[in-house]
Amino acid sequence: MTKILVVSExxxxxxxxxxxxxxxxxxxxxxxxxGQVAALLIxxxxxxxxxxxxxxxxxxxxxxxxxxLALYSSEAYATLVADVxxxxxxxxxxxxxxxxxxxxxxxxAAKLEGAFAGDCTGxxxxxxxxxxxxxxxxxxxxxxxxxxxxxxxQVVTLRPNVFPVHPPAPSAKAEIEKVxxxxxxxxLKAIVKEVLTVVASKVELTEAQIIVSGGRGLKAPENFxxxxxxxxxxxxxxxxxxxxxxxxxxxxxYQVGLTGKTVSPLLYIACGISGAIQHQAGMxxxxxxxxxxxxxxxxxxxxxxxxxxxxxxDVVPLLIEEVKKLKAA
Amino acid sequence: xxxxVCIKQVPATESKIKPAxxxxxxxxxxxxxxxxxxxxxxxxxxxxxxxxLDTGTVTVITIGPEKAVExxxxxxxxxxxxxxxxxxxxxxxxxxxxxxxxxxAALKKGNYDLIFFGRQAIDDDSGAVGIHVAELLGLxxxxxxxxxxxxxxxxxxxxxxxxxxxxxxxxxRLPAIFTCQKELNEPRYASLPGIMKAKQKPMxxxxxxxxxxxxxxxxxxxxxxxxxxxxxPPVREAxxxxxxxxxxxxxxxxxxxxxxxxVL
Ligand SMILES: Cc1cc2nc3c(=O)[nH]c(=O)nc-3n(C[C@H](O)[C@H](O)[C@H](O)COP(=O)(O)OP(=O)(O)OC[C@H]3O[C@@H](n4cnc5c(N)ncnc54)[C@H](O)[C@@H]3O)c2cc1C
Ligand SMILES: Nc1ncnc2c1ncn2[C@@H]1O[C@H](COP(=O)(O)O)[C@@H](O)[C@H]1O
Numbered sequence: 141m142t143k144i145l146v147v148s149e150x151x152x153x154x155x156x157x158x159x160x161x162x163x164x165x166x167x168x169x170x171x172x173x174x175g176q177v178a179a180l181l182i183x184x185x186x187x188x189x190x191x192x193x194x195x196x197x198x199x200x201x202x203x204x205x206x207x208x209l210a211l212y213s214s215e216a217y218a219t220l221v222a223d224v225x226x227x228x229x230x231x232x233x234x235x236x237x238x239x240x241x242x243x244x245x246x247x248x249a250a251k252l253e254g255a256f257a258g259d260c261t262g263x264x265x266x267x268x269x270x271x272x273x274x275x276x277x278x279x280x281x282x283x284x285x286x287x288x289x290x291x292x293x294q295v296v297t298l299r300p301n302v303f304p305v306h307p308p309a310p311s312a313k314a315e316i317e318k319v320x321x322x323x324x325x326x327x328l329k330a331i332v333k334e335v336l337t338v339v340a341s342k343v344e345l346t347e348a349q350i351i352v353s354g355g356r357g358l359k360a361p362e363n364f365x366x367x368x369x370x371x372x373x374x375x376x377x378x379x380x381x382x383x384x385x386x387x388x389x390x391x392x393x394y395q396v397g398l399t400g401k402t403v404s405p406l407l408y409i410a411c412g413i414s415g416a417i418q419h420q421a422g423m424x425x426x427x428x429x430x431x432x433x434x435x436x437x438x439x440x441x442x443x444x445x446x447x448x449x450x451x452x453x454d455v456v457p458l459l460i461e462e463v464k465k466l467k468a469a
Numbered sequence: 470x471x472x473x474v475c476i477k478q479v480p481a482t483e484s485k486i487k488p489a490x491x492x493x494x495x496x497x498x499x500x501x502x503x504x505x506x507x508x509x510x511x512x513x514x515x516x517x518x519x520x521x522l523d524t525g526t527v528t529v530i531t532i533g534p535e536k537a538v539e540x541x542x543x544x545x546x547x548x549x550x551x552x553x554x555x556x557x558x559x560x561x562x563x564x565x566x567x568x569x570x571x572x573x574a575a576l577k578k579g580n581y582d583l584i585f586f587g588r589q590a591i592d593d594d595s596g597a598v599g600i601h602v603a604e605l606l607g608l609x610x611x612x613x614x615x616x617x618x619x620x621x622x623x624x625x626x627x628x629x630x631x632x633x634x635x636x637x638x639x640x641x642r643l644p645a646i647f648t649c650q651k652e653l654n655e656p657r658y659a660s661l662p663g664i665m666k667a668k669q670k671p672m673x674x675x676x677x678x679x680x681x682x683x684x685x686x687x688x689x690x691x692x693x694x695x696x697x698x699x700x701x702p703p704v705r706e707a708x709x710x711x712x713x714x715x716x717x718x719x720x721x722x723x724x725x726x727x728x729x730x731x732v733l
Contacts, residue, residue: 211637238633242613243613253566278592281484287697289694329608333627334637374733392615398482424702446711459722466727
């Protein structure tokens with residue numbers, strides 16, 4: 141029987157969408173063979189989030205609610221995940237490929253001597269009951285298919301915005317089991333002292349459904365206002381090319397690409413971005429790509445679903461108007 | 470302060486990548502190679518710390534084929550003091566945890582206070598090795614750091630780690646492992662004298678036997694994750710360029726996004 145443990149992640153007091161996507165993936169896998177889908181909820185005063193996890197497909201919720209767990213700790217969280225994974229004899233442990241998941245996944249896999257596959261965009265069960273994952277490598281220029289070689293403790297992180305969520309079942313009630321941390325916090329060798337909120341875009345880039353990105357074509361930092369206005373009209377996140385980041389127009393947390401973030405939105409609008417291969421490395425798995433660029437030979441047009449060859453300073457203000465009109469309609 | 474930096478040689482970022490005929494590697498003909506960009510941040514940070522303290526050594530370590538020695542030389546040329554090259558045919562087919570076991574064994578032989586890794590290698594894009602090593606060695610780690618500061622007493626360090634919409638400020642007791650993210654620093658380039666001097670710097674070569682490891686521990690048979698195949702991603706066909714005057718093109722774009730793509 142396939143037993144899947146999804147490690148839940150929250151933003152403020154809400155379960156992240158990527159957790160619901162992981163539950164969706166878990167459900168699809170376990171319904172094939174018959175299995176169990178559990179979620180692990182970690183934090184301080186997080187019990188109320190169990191309902192969202194039940195509705196999202198968790199049959200059981202392990203709840204680790206403790207003031208000591210309010211802030212992320214790689215060691216304490218990984219120990220907890222490993223303890224629960226052993227307790228339920230998990231076949232598969234799923235996490236979002238977020239800052240937390242990317243940290244926790246390899247740590248848990250090493251603790252459990254398990255298999256690790258990171259940032260996966262496909263996950264299936266083969267005829268022998270082994271997990272087969274697909275993951276982009278070389279910045280998305282190739283796709284690797286990997287097979288987990290052992291029957292338990294396979295740790296997989298899932299790229300956000302790729303896996304469909306399970307249709308919500310609001311009346312579902314998961315069984316809740318409390319679990320406690322076995323970590324002696326006085327012995328921790330690394331501690332999160334504080335979390336500094338960077339006022340980044342209102343919508344987090346890696347989880348955004350729509351992203352509007354600006355590049356060197358914007359010519360000056362103040363022109364990012366245009367990108368932000370368009371993003372606001374669309375309810376989108378703002379991104380930037382490395383050229384815009386290196387020029388100091390936006391902090392690195394906005395950078396999309398090989399040495400920035402990997403994003404997978406439904407819609408990616410590139411304004412004044414040439415589409416260098418290193419930029420594509422971070423955004424080529426977007427579902428729809430729109431390019432606005434005055435150079436018809438810019439490489440971005442080779443991967444764009446829709447392109448407008450024109451001056452972005454003409455296009456973007458009109459686009460803002462049109463989007464507002466559509467939203468008002 | 471003894472500092473180690475684990476580095477990997479990877480194809481240059483602008484390389485065209487195609488699967489090899491057997492589908493189990495990429496076609497490596499004509500590729501040029503560089504030091505993994507994230508590892509360069511680690512080397513730079515190590516050099517800065519050494520300069521700041523005016524003491525210590527910076528050791529760069531890689532596991533890789535013969536050719537990987539070039540990457541080590543590049544790091545020596547920018548200022549690292551010594552290099553360790555681990556190569557063994559028995560390593561073929563291992564996974565990230567196998568790589569980590571080998572690096573952990575090598576790191577144990579030195580007495581390092583600080584160990585830097587890249588956030589991820591831009592070939593396998595795994596982002597696992599540094600964190601695996603930390604767990605194997607029982608050391609604290611901070612992953613994806615873009616700011617690093619050593620405490621005055623030299624016993625602890627404070628690093629900033631980029632997370633969604635925020636930064637975690639993490640204090641770690643040394644010895645500790647840090648994986649480096651862009652923004653940490655601006656890696657320097659090698660100077661001509663630096664390149665000349667690099668040739669005289671110590672280069673140690675180790676096989677698995679030198680680390681008391683065998684193929685069963687770290688080779689293909691020990692891998693929990695097996696590569697089945699490498700394929701090309703689905704080709705993205707260029708779509709429509711919307712012609713006509715700008716106002717028309719924009720309203721057509723919005724119509725297409727709404728009606729055809731159904732994303733608005
Ligand atoms: C190791 C390495 C890592 C890298 N990592 C990244 C990364 O993570 N992310 C990244 O983005 N890049 C990365 N790069 C850099 C990448 O190679 C490009 O240099 C960068 O993406 C260029 O940014 P850009 O498209 O904004 O600028 P440019 O290439 O200069 O393009 C600007 C575009 O704007 C257009 N334009 C100008 N004016 C207008 C106008 N008025 N209206 C409309 N269009 C206009 C131009 O036609 C041009 O196509 C990396 C490079 C290396 C070597
Ligand atoms: N073969 C290797 N030799 C030395 N260091 C490596 C090797 N592979 C990975 N690393 C280190 O581990 C980091 C993460 O790699 P990865 O987990 O493969 O993405 C890299 O940035 C390097 O610092």
